[in-house]
Amino acid sequence: MDAIEVIRAKRDGAELSPEQIDWVIAAYTRGEVAEEQMSALAMAIYLRGMNRAEVSRWTLAMLASGDRLDFSDLDRPTTDKHSTGGVGDKITLPLTPTVAACGAAVPQLSGRGLGHTGGTLDKLESIPGWRAELSPQEMRGVLDTTGxxxxxxxxxxxxxxxxxxxxxxxxxxxxxxxxxxxxxMSKKLAEGTGSLVLDVKVGSGAFMKDAASARELARTMVDIGNDNGVRTVALLTEMGTPLGRAVGNALEVAEAVEVLSGGGPADVVELTVELAREMLAAAGLTPGENGVKDPAEALRDGSALASWEALVRAQGGDPAAPLPVAAERRVVLAPASGTLTRLDAYQVGLAAWRLGAGRARKEDAVSFGAGVTLHAKPGEGVAAGEPLFTLHADEPERFDRAAQALEGAFDIGADVAFEERPLVIDRVA
Incomplete structure (x- = not known):
């Protein structure tokens, strides 16, 4: 078997055999398949696609290239959530401790932001002392201690x-x-979770701009998970508008703590509770039975907040320490009075990125205090001359370009009947 044979097969529209897939992934990992050859195969897959059997085998082959964690001996079932990424999407922060407080274990492997989408690890690293890099033994220890x-x-x-x-x-x-x-799915299967809930974002601030593409991605991932023994469901959720009122690392941590304290923006609370209930169901846990709490109750009674504080401390952080604050602020005023009818997630994310909250390359540093505070969300009234956005940055020269990104990001209408879009668009199981 050789790389050219595999490339030609997919180029010509053939289904790759399990043996071809196993070989090409293993050989590429060993350095025996050249980068230009894998580039050609990736383009052939992009143009020709893959069927369910091919995608499932491709995932397994990538999974087999490394280690697989095993938490099956924990005293509680494991479940996890993966989001395809968005703007203001801090849901992992309140969600993980909430689900842990309700009786499941959550081994959450997260990533860093790139471009206009924020990264969970960047947000958490704004907490003094908190560590993202854990060995498998340390990961297991935190799970045992905090859930x-x-x-x-x-x-x-x-x-x-x-x-x-x-x-x-x-x-x-x-x-x-x-x-x-x-x-x-190769990364999610590798982390050893028993069940998985996917949050597939749809809209301008998401990777998938339309519901049809998002549904296709959701269906593909759900099939991979279920084919490989991990109970998997997906929610398609709205990302045309930013989640919550804070976009930026430390700003989003502060908002997540508000949610964990029983407050916070309604959309962040709603999505946290919806995803938590899906995670518990996927793990086979029913609120009200055997001491399992409902997520809304865990947010109300303080148990989710206590779980958060334990998780932060277990990873070296101080949940009581002040969060970083940007050195400079600029307020953007509403140009007219009326109802805010549109707030574009992508452009708000772009503004936050220009302020220093994100990175252009993986090796770039982020400003923990940078970002955008939203003073109104679609459907709310605004008054001319009143604050619409507050921009946060360490360098004042960043403000002008960030403000430019926001110039076409919103619409204000007078006497407009506003129709709110549902946060959860669809469920794929």
Whole structure:
């Protein structure tokens, strides 16, 4: 077997055999398949696609390239959530401790932000002392102690995906749904969770801009999970508008703590509770039975907040320490009075990125205090001359370009009948 044979097969529209897939992934991981050959195969997959059997086998082959964690001997069932990424999407922060407080274990491997989408690890690293890099033994220890852990994937988990992801980024093949699905699911299967809930974002601030593409990605990932013994469901959720009122690392941590304290924006609370209930159901836990709490109750009674504080401390952080604050602020005023009818997630994310909250390259540093505070959400009234956004940055020269990104990001209408879009669009199981 050789790389050219595999490339030609997919180029010509053939179904790759399990043996071809296993060989090419293993050989690429060992360095025996050249980068240009894997680039050609990735483009062939982008153009020709893959069927369910191929995607499932491709995922397993990437999984087999490294280690697989095992938490099956824990005294509670394991469940996890993966979001495809958005703007203001801090849901992992309140969700993980809430689900842990309700009786499940949550081994959450998260990533860093790139471009206009924020990364969970960047947000958490704004907490003084908090550590993202944990060994498998440390990860297990935090899970045993607190019921939840949020950390970076170690180098031993799905190393084939790490190489292929970087290659796709520079070859125009990032958008391939089979390759996206296999990339996400190989890492999620490697972390050893027993069940998984996928939050597939739809809209301008999401990777998938339309519901049809998001549904196809969700269906593909759900099939991979279920084919490999991990009970998997997906929710399609709205990302045309930012989640919550804070976009930026420390700003989002503060908002997540508000939610865990029984307050916070309604949309963040709603999605946290919806996803938590799905995670408990996927893990076979029913609120009200055997001491299992409902997530809304855990947010109300303080148990979710206590779980959060324990999780932060277990990873070296101080939950009581002040969060970083940007050195400079600028307020953007509403140009007219009326109802805010649109607030574009992508453009708000772009503004936060220009303020320093995100990175253009993986090796870039982020400003923990940078970001955007939203003073109104669609459906709410605004008054001319009143604050619409507050921009936070360490360098004042960043403000002008960030403000430019927001110029076309919103609409204000007078006497407009506003129709709110549902936060949860669909469920795929």
């Amino acid at each position: 939840g852990v949020i950390c970076a994937a170690g180098p031993g988990l799905a190393p084939a995906d790490r190489r292929l992801y970087a290659l796709r980024d520079v070859t125009g093949t990032v958008e391939s749904i089979p390759l996206i699905a296999a990339s996400i």
